[in-house]
Amino acid sequence: MESILNQLFWIWSLISVLPEWLRIFLALFMLLQLARLILLYIVPPFFNLLCRSLKKMLYLFSYPVMAILKSILRSRREAGRSGIPIWINIIEEMFALFERSFNKMIQLFMKRRRNKTRIKRWTFLAAMAFVILLTAAIMNNPNEWYTQKWKNAEIWLNQDHVHIQTSGASPDPKELILNKKYEEGGNIREAPTLTSPRLYTISNGEIVHFLNEEQVDSIGIKWLKVQTSNGIEGWISALIVREK
Numbered sequence: 001m002e003s004i005l006n007q008l009f010w011i012w013s014l015i016s017v018l019p020e021w022l023r024i025f026l027a028l029f030m031l032l033q034l035a036r037l038i039l040l041y042i043v044p045p046f047f048n049l050l051c052r053s054l055k056k057m058l059y060l061f062s063y064p065v066m067a068i069l070k071s072i073l074r075s076r077r078e079a080g081r082s083g084i085p086i087w088i089n090i091i092e093e094m095f096a097l098f099e100r101s102f103n104k105m106i107q108l109f110m111k112r113r114r115n116k117t118r119i120k121r122w123t124f125l126a127a128m129a130f131v132i133l134l135t136a137a138i139m140n141n142p143n144e145w146y147t148q149k150w151k152n153a154e155i156w157l158n159q160d161h162v163h164i165q166t167s168g169a170s171p172d173p174k175e176l177i178l179n180k181k182y183e184e185g186g187n188i189r190e191a192p193t194l195t196s197p198r199l200y201t202i203s204n205g206e207i208v209h210f211l212n213e214e215q216v217d218s219i220g221i222k223w224l225k226v227q228t229s230n231g232i233e234g235w236i237s238a239l240i241v242r243e244k
Contacts, residue, residue, distance in 0.1 A: 020139075020218075021135060021139050024135050024138055024139065025131060025132075025135045028131045028134055028135060029127075029128075029131050032127045032130065032131055033127065036123050036124070036127050039123070040119070040120065040123065044109055047105065047109070048105075048106065048109040051102045051105045051106050051109075052102075052106065054098075054102055055099065055102040055103075055106075058095065058098055058099060058102070062095045065091065065095075066092075066095075069088050069091065069092075072088070073088070174209070174210040174243055174244075175207050175208070175209060175210070175243070175244040176207070176208050176209070176210050176224070176226060176236075176241040176242065176243060176244060177205060177206065177207055177208075177241065177242065177244050178202065178203075178204055178205075178206070178240060178241055178242075179239075179240055179241060179242050182240040182241075183204040184204070185201045185202060185203055185204070186201065186202050186236060186237070186240040186241065187200075187201055187236070188200040188201070188202065188208070188226065188228070188232065188234035188235065188236050189234055189235050189236070190234055190235070191235060192215040192217055192221075192223030192225075192235040193217050193218075193223075194217075194219075194221070196235070199232055199234040200228055200232045200234065202228065202236075206228075206229075207229065207244060208226040208227065208228050208229075208236065208241070209226060209227045209228075210224055210225070210226055211225040211226060211227055211233070212225075213225035214238070215235075221237055221238075221239070222237070222238040222239070223235045223236065223237060223238065224236055224237075224238050224241065226241075
């Protein structure tokens with residue numbers, strides 16, 4: 001698990017230096033290409049197999065039904081009634097409709113094989129256009145869900161790696177107090193970001209212990225992981241504290 005997290009971190013480190021719009025574009029591009037591969041190579045064969053199986057099941061089901069209907073019509077003719085009841089016509093039309101539908105789907109699958117190159121090209125171009133439009137929409141109108149999920153993903157990757165890297169930290173943590181210009185108090189947050197929930201507010205002169213972990217968030221603020229005297233652990237901005 002540790003090696004997987006390390007690999008994720010180094011991959012993310014390479015991506016994190018890119019502009020945000022490019023990172024969004026790459027993420028959407030990979031997701032849509034994965035969806036495109038599924039639609040091109042997994043879904044059609046599955047539906048083709050399903051249609052062929054349903055067609056065989058239709059034959060197995062319709063054969064005894066049609067035999068019964070034939071017997072009923074023969075009995076009617078022997079009784080001197082030559083007309084065909086409408087309900088028999090309805091049943092026959094339903095079986096014919098299902099058979100035509102399954103045959104049409106199978107034919108479409110065969111046409112897809114003949115036009116495979118053209119379909120791949122047009123689906124790729126459509127996916128690229130959709131990625132560009134969606135990236136522009138997100139960058140111009142970022143909603144709360146996107147902001148929280150995107151920042152949380154960055155925090156999770158960075159935080160896990162910092163935890164791995166600092167597992168052998170010094171047992172004697174530094175003591176920190178508030179800077180003079182922040183005498184009204186400072187917030188300790190659940191994660192190293194300004195949008196993270198507040199866990200505790202330290203007062204002027206109160207000592208917190210630095211746990212030898214630090215991070216820089218997406219807007220350049222440096223955060224320190226600390227522990228209060230009553231055991232609360234969280235993250236505090238390095239701008240508002242100093243070493244005692």
